[in-house]
Structure formats: C-alpha cells, structure tokens
Amino acid sequence: MRQLLAAIAVVLVVLASRAAFAEGAKDESLSAVKARGTLRWGGDLQGGEPYVSQRADGTLVGFEVDIARAIAAHMGVREEFVQNDWSTLVASLERGTFDVILNGFEITQERVGRVLFSRPYYVFAERLTVRKGETRFRAQLAELRGRRVGTLAASLAYDTLVSAGADVVLYEGQEEPYADLASGRTDAVLLDDIIAQRYATRHDTLMTLGDVREGVYAIAARRDEGELMIAIDSALDAMVQSGELRAILKRSNIDDAREDKLESYGHPSGGSASIAESNATQGEHFGAHHVVLFLEGAAVTLLVSTLAMAIAFPLGLLLGIARTHGPKWIARAATTYVEMYRGTPVLLQLYVLYYGLAPIVRMSALTAAVVGLGMNYAAYEAETHRGAIQAIPLGQMEAARALGMSVPLALRRIVVPQALRHALPNVTSDFIALLKDSSLVSVITVVELTKRMTITAVDVRSWIAPGAMCAGLYLVMSLPLARIARRLERVEESR
Amino acid sequence: MIEIENVRKRRADRWVLDGVSLAVEKGVVYALLGESGMGKSTLLRCIAALEPVDEGVVRVAGDALVSGLSIDERVRRRVGFVFQQHHLFAHKTAIENVIEAPMFVAKISEDEARARAEKLLERLGVAHRRDAYPSALSGGESQRVAIARAMAMEPAALLLDEPTSALDPARRKDVTEILRGLAEQGTTIVVATHDVPFARDVATRSGLLERGMLREDHGLLT
Numbered sequence: 001m002r003q004l005l006a007a008i009a010v011v012l013v014v015l016a017s018r019a020a021f022a023e024g025a026k027d028e029s030l031s032a033v034k035a036r037g038t039l040r041w042g043g044d045l046q047g048g049e050p051y052v053s054q055r056a057d058g059t060l061v062g063f064e065v066d067i068a069r070a071i072a073a074h075m076g077v078r079e080e081f082v083q084n085d086w087s088t089l090v091a092s093l094e095r096g097t098f099d100v101i102l103n104g105f106e107i108t109q110e111r112v113g114r115v116l117f118s119r120p121y122y123v124f125a126e127r128l129t130v131r132k133g134e135t136r137f138r139a140q141l142a143e144l145r146g147r148r149v150g151t152l153a154a155s156l157a158y159d160t161l162v163s164a165g166a167d168v169v170l171y172e173g174q175e176e177p178y179a180d181l182a183s184g185r186t187d188a189v190l191l192d193d194i195i196a197q198r199y200a201t202r203h204d205t206l207m208t209l210g211d212v213r214e215g216v217y218a219i220a221a222r223r224d225e226g227e228l229m230i231a232i233d234s235a236l237d238a239m240v241q242s243g244e245l246r247a248i249l250k251r252s253n254i255d256d257a258r259e260d261k262l263e264s265y266g267h268p269s270g271g272s273a274s275i276a277e278s279n280a281t282q283g284e285h286f287g288a289h290h291v292v293l294f295l296e297g298a299a300v301t302l303l304v305s306t307l308a309m310a311i312a313f314p315l316g317l318l319l320g321i322a323r324t325h326g327p328k329w330i331a332r333a334a335t336t337y338v339e340m341y342r343g344t345p346v347l348l349q350l351y352v353l354y355y356g357l358a359p360i361v362r363m364s365a366l367t368a369a370v371v372g373l374g375m376n377y378a379a380y381e382a383e384t385h386r387g388a389i390q391a392i393p394l395g396q397m398e399a400a401r402a403l404g405m406s407v408p409l410a411l412r413r414i415v416v417p418q419a420l421r422h423a424l425p426n427v428t429s430d431f432i433a434l435l436k437d438s439s440l441v442s443v444i445t446v447v448e449l450t451k452r453m454t455i456t457a458v459d460v461r462s463w464i465a466p467g468a469m470c471a472g473l474y475l476v477m478s479l480p481l482a483r484i485a486r487r488l489e490r491v492e493e494s495r
Numbered sequence: 496m497i498e499i500e501n502v503r504k505r506r507a508d509r510w511v512l513d514g515v516s517l518a519v520e521k522g523v524v525y526a527l528l529g530e531s532g533m534g535k536s537t538l539l540r541c542i543a544a545l546e547p548v549d550e551g552v553v554r555v556a557g558d559a560l561v562s563g564l565s566i567d568e569r570v571r572r573r574v575g576f577v578f579q580q581h582h583l584f585a586h587k588t589a590i591e592n593v594i595e596a597p598m599f600v601a602k603i604s605e606d607e608a609r610a611r612a613e614k615l616l617e618r619l620g621v622a623h624r625r626d627a628y629p630s631a632l633s634g635g636e637s638q639r640v641a642i643a644r645a646m647a648m649e650p651a652a653l654l655l656d657e658p659t660s661a662l663d664p665a666r667r668k669d670v671t672e673i674l675r676g677l678a679e680q681g682t683t684i685v686v687a688t689h690d691v692p693f694a695r696d697v698a699t700r701s702g703l704l705e706r707g708m709l710r711e712d713h714g715l716l717t
Contacts, residue, residue: 395582404572
C-alpha cells in the first residue's frame with residue numbers, strides 16, 4: 001500500500017511540473033502544425049455515420065471529414081485522422097496524440113475550463129426516442145426522473161439525464177441503445193438528433209417523442225494552444241460566411257433550420273460562453289458522493305465476480321471430470337467447449353449473449369454479465385480441475401475400483417476431494433483475475449468499478465483521484481484473496 | 496473359492512497368459528511364483544477384474560466375475576485386493592480408509608462399519624494408528640491397514656501383490672501369520688511373489704508362471 005501511494009505521489013509531481021512548464025512555454029502550436037504539414041484530428045470511427053466512418057475501401061467519409069478537409073485547406077495543410085476511443089478523447093488530446101478533437105464533441109461548462117473551443121460547426125437537439133405507443137411520460141426532462149434511459153457515456157445527453165434524475169444506462173456504440181430500447185430493456189433513449197435519425201429509424205417499433213434541449217458541436221484544442229485555435233476559427237468563419245459549411249451539412253443530409261444559428265454563434269470566449277452555460281451542468285470535484293458511487297461500483301464488481309465464479313467453479317469441475325473420465329463423445333464435447341471459450345474473446349461472448357441472443361433470450365445486463373463471465377471462466381476452471389484430477393495417482397482410482405466402487409462413486413469420494421485440494425490455490429488466483437476481468441461487462445451497460453472510474457474521470461476532468469480510488473478498491477478486494485491463495489499453496493506443499 | 500478357466504490375455508504381440516486354469520479352494524493360501532515380467536501381477540489383476548481378459552472365465556464363489564471382456568461389477572466386491580504400493584486413500588485416516596467401502600458400497604451403517612474396522616485393525620495390530628493419515632504410516636502399518644481395508648468388505652478371496660517387497664524380516668513373519676490366520680477363517684488367498692522363502696512359509700499350494708503357462712510341478716518350495 002505504501003509503495004502504491006509513493007507511485008501515485010510521483011505521478012502527481014510529474015504532472016504538476018509539466019503543467020507549470022506548459023504555463024511558461026511559448027505557444028508554437030500553429031507553427032508546429034504548419035511545419036509538419038498536417039492537422040491531426042482525433043475521433044472515433046465507432047461513432048459511425050454521419051460523423052466519420054470508414055468505407056469498405058478504407059476511405060473515410062462523413063461531414064466531419066469534409067469539415068476537417070476544408071479547415072486544413074484554409075490553413076494550407078493536409079488533414080490526418082487519428083482513431084481514438086471517444087470517451088478518452090480529451091485525455092489523448094492533452095497527451096498530444098493529435099492536435100484537435102473534431103467528433104460530435106459538445107461544448108459544455110466543464111470542458112470549457114479544460115480545452116479551447118472553436119465556434120460551433122453544428123447545432124443539434126437532444127432527441128428522446130421511445131417505443132411506439134409510449135404514454136407514460138412526455139418529452140420533458142422533469143418526466144424522466146427514475147426512468148431507464150439509454151445514452152452514450154461522457155456525452156451532453158448523459159449529463160442532461162443525470163441532472164434530470166434518470167436511471168441512466170450507458171452504451172459504447174450508437175446501435176445498441178436503440179436495439180435495447182426496442183427489445184424493452186430500457187424506457188427511452190436520449191441522444192443527438194443526427195444519431196437518432198440514423199439509428200432509431202432502423203427499428204419500426206420506435207418513434208421520436210420530442211427534443212428536450214439544444215447543444216452545439218465545436219472543435220477543441222489544448223488549452224494553451226490559442227494560436228492554433230485562432231487559425232481554425234478564422235477558417236470556420238470563412239466557411240460560415242461563404243456558405244461552405246452549410247453546403248457540407250447539406251451533402252450529409254443533416255442541414256436543418258437550427259443551423260441558421262451557426263452564423264450568430266461566435267467564438268466561445270465571446271458569445272458562445274453563454275451557450276456553454278446554458279448547456280452545462282455544474283463542473284464537479286471529486287467528493288464524498290463519488291466515494292459512495294465507487295463503493296457501489298466495487299459492490300457490483302464483487303457481486304458479478306462472485307456469482308460468475310459460482311457458475312464457473314462447478315461447471316468447470318464437471319467439464320474437467322468429463323474430459324478425464326467421461327465417455328469419448330462427452331469428453332470431446334467438453335474439449336470443444338473449453339477450446340471454444342478459450343479461443344474467442346470474452347468481449348465477443350458477452351456481446352453475443354447480451355445483444356446477439358436478445359431476440360431469443362432476453363437477459364438483464366447483470367444476468368448476462370454473470371452468465372457470460374461464468375461460462376467463460378468455466379473453461380479455465382475446467383483446465384485447472386483437469387490438471388488437478390490428473391495429478392492424483394492412478395492407484396487411488398484403482399484401489400477404489402478394487403473395493404467395488406463404481407467410477408462415479410470413486411470420483412466423488414476419492415479422486416475429486418483430493419483433486420480439489422490441488423486445485424484450490426489456482427482457483428483462488430483465477431478468482432482474482434476474474435475480479436479484474438469483470439470490468440469487461442461494462443460493454444453490456446453494467447456500471448462496475450472500472451466503468452465508474454472512467455465516468456467519474458470525465459465528470460471531474462481528472463484521472464488521478466478516480467484512478468487511485470479505483471486501484472485502491474481493486475487492491476482491497478484482491479489482496480486478501482492473494483493471501484488466501486498463498487496460504488492454500490503452503491498447505492498444499494506441506495502435505 | 497476361485498476358479499480360473501483357460502484365461503488368455505494378450506499384451507502387444509505376445510500372450511502374457513496363454514491358457515491358465517486354476518482352482519483354489521476355501522482356506523488355501525496359494526503362492527503365485529515367477530520371475531518379474533512373467534505375468535504374475537497381470538494374472539492377479541485379471542482375477543480381481545481390474546483388467547478384462549481376452550478369453551476365459553474367472554469365477555468367485557461360484558459366480559462369474561470375468562467372462563472374456565465383460566466384468567460383473569457386483570461380483571467384484573467379493574474379491575479383496577492389496578496392492579504392492581497399498582494405495583491407501585491419501586485424504587483419509589487409517590480407519591476412514593477401512594470404513595469407506597463398507598459404508599458407500601456395502602451400504603452398512605457408520606457405527607457398524609466402525610465396529611468392524613476397529614476389530615480388524617485390532618486383529619492386525621494397528622488399532623493405535625487408527626487416526627493417522629497414510630503419509631504418517633510406516634510400510635508395515637500401511638500394508639496392514641490395506642489388508643484391513645480389503646477384509647472390511649468380507650471378501651471370499653483376498654489377493655496380494657508382492658506383499659513382502661517393502662518389509663524387513665520381522666514384519667515378513669507377521670504377514671505370514673496374518674495370512675495364515677485369515678485362511679484358517681475361510682478366506683481364499685492368492686499371493687503373487689518372487690520371494691521363495693516367504694512362499695515356502697505361507698503357502699499351502701503354489702504355482703510357477705512361465706511363458707504364459709502355470710505349472711504346479713515346479714518343486715521350488717520343497
């Protein structure tokens with residue numbers, strides 16, 4: 001624990017000195033871009049149409065590609081797309097992975113303090129989509145309190161829903177919220193109108209209930225790179241004046257009456273600061289209520305891991321026995337199971353279980369998480385048990401058989417009890433691994449400890465306190481287990 | 496009693512047992528002699544139905560235990576087997592080893608099984624070691640617990656594979672007495688051994704296994 005704190009302290013000092021250095025440094029952002037000849041812009045292809053997506057031949061399309069191209073042309077450089085997970089765009093911008101963020105990035109109060117924004121290039125509405133025939137509530141924020149509403153993490157819609165008191169369900173991609181709404185797992189989806197237009201319309205059972213608020217997308221640069229932002233803004237100014245921007249929007253079929261406002265919105269330092277204010281929830285600090293949320297996340301992690309192990313352990317034991325003592329066809333089936341589950345990513349298995357099988361079995365996210373992880377870990381437990389069973393001398397089975405025991409009885413009374421003692425230290429280690437792997441279930445909307453950390457990091461604009469809290473809680477859960485595993489190993493060795 | 500009729504068993508390309516017939520009556524200690532690798536253990540394992548045979552029949556107390564490739568599991572428990580390495584259940588104490596099969600195979604009550612086990616351990620002189628785990632037992636103690644474990648099922652026949660291989664001379668004499676005592680009470684005993692002096696002391700009858708055949712006119716014990 002002391003070492004961990006020391007490591008965190010070192011990280012803090014490094015960060016602080018970097019910040020101090022940056023304050024004093026001269027802004028060479030624009031000359032750097034010009035010298036390189038490329039403007040690197042970050043975005044996430046998973047966002048898909050109409051923002052930026054990839055064609056089969058590898059070329060990028062989308063209105064943001066066109067905007068990036070036009071701005072780069074105005075600056076006399078080429079544009080270069082950099083793929084980055086959407087939820088970590090700001091962190092990657094700050095560490096210099098690219099020059100600007102250009103990817104449906106909304107102007108919000110907390111972001112205004114952290115990055116520099118250009119003037120807006122698109123005005124969108126937060127659109128509420130529901131199943132046809134929905135009558136329980138209307139498209140008003142106050143009526144969303146307590147409703148299960150799907151959206152994307154770290155989005156303006158997310159902030160909106162949280163402050164409205166909705167039960168928010170978080171997704172990683174645009175398809176899944178609407179699929180889950182159609183299959184009845186949520187009450188509504190709140191997302192930007194251009195997302196709803198593309199994805200909600202694929203389900204005939206869904207309809208638009210209405211728009212609850214407006215927001216704007218803008219380009220973001222590092223806080224100390226004003227020179228670059230001035231150049232980008234003047235390019236955007238020119239594009240707005242000449243009608244080039246509207247032409248781009250029209251080409252992607254997303255131009256509407258709202259875009260008339262683009263002309264009146266100025267630079268955020270002037271007019272659009274008020275946009276930020278009207279858009280944003282209060283900026284947050286890491287505080288007591290976050291600790292409570294983290295503890296909840298840890299509880300979910302522990303619950304999912306424990307229940308998954310409760311499936312994996314007995315199922316793995318059965319598979320291990322089937323492989324060592326089953327009739328040939330059962331042994332082969334067990335081997336197939338093990339190879340299949342070990343040979344494919346658990347992430348894929350979770351997707352298939354939760355989204356792929358939704359039309360057949362509609363599991364809750366938590367159930368799917370437990371079943372998915374449990375069945376995956378059963379494959380690993382099977383190998384642990386198989387090894388342990390094979391480590392028991394054959395004479396034990398033979399002696400049992402010679403006394404008239406059947407094979408199942410001999411397994412139950414003689415072989416398996418001895419094998420379990422061999423297996424236990426490994427099973428405990430596997431449980432520690434499972435505790436950490438359980439973070440994968442966030443892809444199917446379960447908010448456990450790691451997901452809580454990434455959400456909070458965005459909320460409070462820092463990875464340090466949430467990261468330390470997250471690591472600390474994992475250690476608190478896994479260190480006692482590691483100790484138990486070591487003790488079991490010692491017992492095993494002394495036998 | 497044990498009856499073996501024309502048993503043949505092939506290992507790889509050779510007949511290890513090539514038409515072995517033998518009848519051992521109640522109360523007899525039969526010594527199965529022969530060099531290592533001559534098939535003593537194999538014959539013993541076939542009699543205990545731990546391995547199928549290619550041809551022939553093994554009968555125990557009148558019922559067929561082994562008939563070619565088929566094995567009658569219900570008859571198996573009439574044969575007790577003491578392995579050369581004893582193979583005591585490592586996770587159970589001496590007495591737990593002895594009561595296991597009576598409780599879970601013969602399905603008698605735990606009290607009855609314990610009473611029977613106490614008596615056997617007493618008779619074999621290892622009652623004081625009843626709560627020891629196999630890893631704590633000496634070779635001689637472990638062998639007696641293994642004999643008790645086999646006898647607890649009240650078998651018609653008791654088979655022992657090389658029972659003197661790990662014993663000093665004093666312990667060897669003990670085993671001789673134990674086996675003679677069991678035979679006197681009506682158990683049919685077959686011992687596979689290459690220890691001729693031991694066989695001379697313990698056996699009522701004997702046979703020499705050579706090239707897959709069993710000969711009783713070997714004259715080794717005279």
